[in-house]
Amino acid sequence: MERISVFTGVAAPLKRSNVDTDQIIPAVYLKRITKTGFEDGLFANWRQDPEFVLNNAPFDKAEVLIAGSDFGTGSSREHAVWALRDFGFKAVFSAKFADIFYGNAGKQGLVAGVISDEATSQIWDAIDANPGLEVKVDLPAQQLSYGDTVVPFEIDEYTKWRLMEGLDDIGITLQNEQAIADYEARRESWKPKTLPAKGV
Amino acid sequence: MTQKPLTLAEKLWRDHLVVKGENGAPDLLYIDLHLIHEVTSPQAFDGLRLAGRDIRRKDLTIATEDHNTPTADIHLPIAEPTSRAQVQALRDNTAEYGVRIHSLGDKNQGIVHVVGPQLGLTMPGLTIVCGDSHTSTHGAFGSLAMGIGTSEVEHVLATQTLPLKPFKTMAINVEGTLRPGVSAKDIILAVIAKITTGGGQGYVLEYRGSAIRSLSMEGRMTICNMSIEAGARAGMVAPDEVTFEYLKGRPHAPEGADWDAAIEYWKTLKTDDDAVFDAEVFIDADSLDPFVTWGTNPGQGVSLLDSVPDPASYDDPSLRAAAERALEYMDLQPGTKMKDIAVNTVFLGSCTNARIEDLRAAAEIIKGKKKADGIRMMVVPGSQKVRLQAEEEGLDKVFKDFGAEWRFAGCSMCLGMNPDQLGPGERAASTSNRNFEGRQGKGARTHLVSPVVAAATAIRGTLSSPSDLEG
Numbered sequence: 023m024e025r026i027s028v029f030t031g032v033a034a035p036l037k038r039s040n041v042d043t044d045q046i047i048p049a050v051y052l053k054r055i056t057k058t059g060f061e062d063g064l065f066a067n068w069r070q071d072p073e074f075v076l077n078n079a080p081f082d083k084a085e086v087l088i089a090g091s092d093f094g095t096g097s098s099r100e101h102a103v104w105a106l107r108d109f110g111f112k113a114v115f116s117a118k119f120a121d122i123f124y125g126n127a128g129k130q131g132l133v134a135g136v137i138s139d140e141a142t143s144q145i146w147d148a149i150d151a152n153p154g155l156e157v158k159v160d161l162p163a164q165q166l167s168y169g170d171t172v173v174p175f176e177i178d179e180y181t182k183w184r185l186m187e188g189l190d191d192i193g194i195t196l197q198n199e200q201a202i203a204d205y206e207a208r209r210e211s212w213k214p215k216t217l218p219a220k221g222v
Numbered sequence: 223m224t225q226k227p228l229t230l231a232e233k234l235w236r237d238h239l240v241v242k243g244e245n246g247a248p249d250l251l252y253i254d255l256h257l258i259h260e261v262t263s264p265q266a267f268d269g270l271r272l273a274g275r276d277i278r279r280k281d282l283t284i285a286t287e288d289h290n291t292p293t294a295d296i297h298l299p300i301a302e303p304t305s306r307a308q309v310q311a312l313r314d315n316t317a318e319y320g321v322r323i324h325s326l327g328d329k330n331q332g333i334v335h336v337v338g339p340q341l342g343l344t345m346p347g348l349t350i351v352c353g354d355s356h357t358s359t360h361g362a363f364g365s366l367a368m369g370i371g372t373s374e375v376e377h378v379l380a381t382q383t384l385p386l387k388p389f390k391t392m393a394i395n396v397e398g399t400l401r402p403g404v405s406a407k408d409i410i411l412a413v414i415a416k417i418t419t420g421g422g423q424g425y426v427l428e429y430r431g432s433a434i435r436s437l438s439m440e441g442r443m444t445i446c447n448m449s450i451e452a453g454a455r456a457g458m459v460a461p462d463e464v465t466f467e468y469l470k471g472r473p474h475a476p477e478g479a480d481w482d483a484a485i486e487y488w489k490t491l492k493t494d495d496d497a498v499f500d501a502e503v504f505i506d507a508d509s510l511d512p513f514v515t516w517g518t519n520p521g522q523g524v525s526l527l528d529s530v531p532d533p534a535s536y537d538d539p540s541l542r543a544a545a546e547r548a549l550e551y552m553d554l555q556p557g558t559k560m561k562d563i564a565v566n567t568v569f570l571g572s573c574t575n576a577r578i579e580d581l582r583a584a585a586e587i588i589k590g591k592k593k594a595d596g597i598r599m600m601v602v603p604g605s606q607k608v609r610l611q612a613e614e615e616g617l618d619k620v621f622k623d624f625g626a627e628w629r630f631a632g633c634s635m636c637l638g639m640n641p642d643q644l645g646p647g648e649r650a651a652s653t654s655n656r657n658f659e660g661r662q663g664k665g666a667r668t669h670l671v672s673p674v675v676a677a678a679t680a681i682r683g684t685l686s687s688p689s690d691l692e693g
Binding site: 118130 | 241246252254255282284305308343345370419453474476480487547637
């Protein structure tokens with residue numbers, strides 16, 4: 023994975039709370055068996071409305087999404103993160119993220135930063151006053167900034183470290199091979215096995 | 223030596239710890255059972271292939287086809303090319319890696335969360351994961367079960383472990399006795415309405431109390447299934463005699479000395495008396511009515527005896543805005559009685575409510591009755607085995623005589639990845655779990671209901687409870 027540190031991009035406001043992953047990418051777009059090319063599915067139903075924020079310049083080139091609270095609820099589909107990434111987003115900020123979405127984002131190099139509801143509204147106002155506003159995302163410092171305004175954001179330390187180092191979880195886990203093998207050696211014999219298959 | 227009292231969730235965590243995380247790193251937990259379906263696995267298999275990795279424990283992995291599969295004419299090739307390709311990819315991947323699969327046409331095929339329990343693979347004391355958020359269903363057995371993303375699917379395939387940050391714990395205490403016509407679905411809809419769709423974020427929920435204890439395993443599964451709709455990745459019920467009775471004799475249930483050892487351990491799987499939850503919620507079962515949703519998230523629910531709420535009644539501006547948006551999408555007016563809302567489709571199905579007891583409960587209501595004019599009712603069993611069982615009991619005939627469509631197993635209209643979708647503006651009473659905008663079809667409107675409310679609604683044409691049919 024690419025290492026992430028500091029970047030600047032156009033911020034887009036998504037003035038809705040409780041955006042579930044069915045809205046981020048509807049189920050009909052989940053049928054692909056590749057891991058890229060999901061940008062056309064991003065907010066597909068909402069994008070049918072020509073007025074929808076991401077349909078219009080400068081937000082069609084946005085790289086930072088400022089969303090209402092409870093972003094990414096519902097289905098576990100990692101496609102939601104892929105769709106945001108494929109559209110060009112590098113970071114999403116919200117007052118609250120659903121757990122599974124938050125975890126998926128961290129595994130795919132999408133920064134998911136938690137800011138307050140007040141900060142969210144302030145950034146929305148700043149974008150309204152100045153559409154095309156570019157914001158700087160400083161992951162090491164955990165800061166989002168524009169003009170003279172600096173907004174601190176929260177991200178869990180471990181995810182931040184992995185994003186900054188561009189590390190792959192499986193590689194990290196496999197360093198614990200011996201511990202996994204030891205655990206397996208002491209697993210109880212009553213635990214189920216799918217093979218050989220029974221009840222077929 | 224006294225040990226710190228623990229909650230059920232904490233005991234399961236302790237017993238699956240492979241490596242304790244240090245300096246902010248997550249704990250590494252062992253995964254006992256990994257369920258796979260066609261939608262969230264192809265990219266995970268690709269990842270394995272690219273890295274030259276094998277599956278660590280094929281004997282702890284099982285696949286079935288559910289999201290894309292048609293529920294009619296299943297002897298024909300899947301018509302829709304992308305659905306067909308995705309199912310084929312699962313068949314190819316499982317064949318290449320040697321993973322057990324139950325494909326369309328197989329008696330064990332069906333919704334992954336119905337298949338695990340019916341095979342006896344789901345049992346107390348396990349960690350269970352699947353690339354599907356409704357994996358929380360399996361927590362009904364007293365296991366730690368949660369939905370994961372595709373990167374995590376690949377991680378579990380490669381390592382049989384998952385790095386996880388400890389959760390907080392929340393007790394959902396449901397005391398009392400449910401009235402006739404009120405069921406597990408109403409309990410969970412009431413819980414979500416109370417704590418909202420974000421209330422469970424960061425928590426594992428433990429459902430407790432006399433009303434939970436008196437539920438069957440299938441009712442408990444319905445409740446745990448929708449833990450994710452409250453924002454919680456997992457929900458659970460401590461195992462008891464009901465659990466052991468359900469499991470005994472199932473194909474993969476332990477036998478002989480293993481059964482005895484398992485029971486001995488399973489009996490320890492309960493929250494210690496002095497353990498402290500990070501949060502507690504109380505629900506009074508005695509006074510609970512049938513619950514239905516009026517909006518576009520599962521927390522937007524009310525008693526069926528109530529009316530559509532007025533957005534102005536919300537103090538919180540974001541809740542108010544969400545309610546306004548929901549009413550516009552749902553084409554509903556504040557103050558409309560829920561029972562006056564007419565639907566054109568009734569869907570009895572999904573991993574929430576498509577097990578045999580759900581079908582029996584609905585069939586009992588509609589037996590000998592005719593469905594309302596203009597109503598389409600679709601009955602989609604949760605698995606092929608449920609379908610066969612229902613046919614053995616003659617339930618298929620009850621549904622067909624009523625005028626309902628009797629289908630093959632799959633996720634179906636819960637999310638409409640297969641041809642089972644609602645059209646724009648159509649309105650459904652649905653026993654599924656999500657009433658999101660466009661979930662059951664573009665522009666479609668969903669009211670989440672229990673199986674008996676679905677059945678009564680199909681008879682009357684408007685949202686109804688079984689008690690509305692009397693007299």
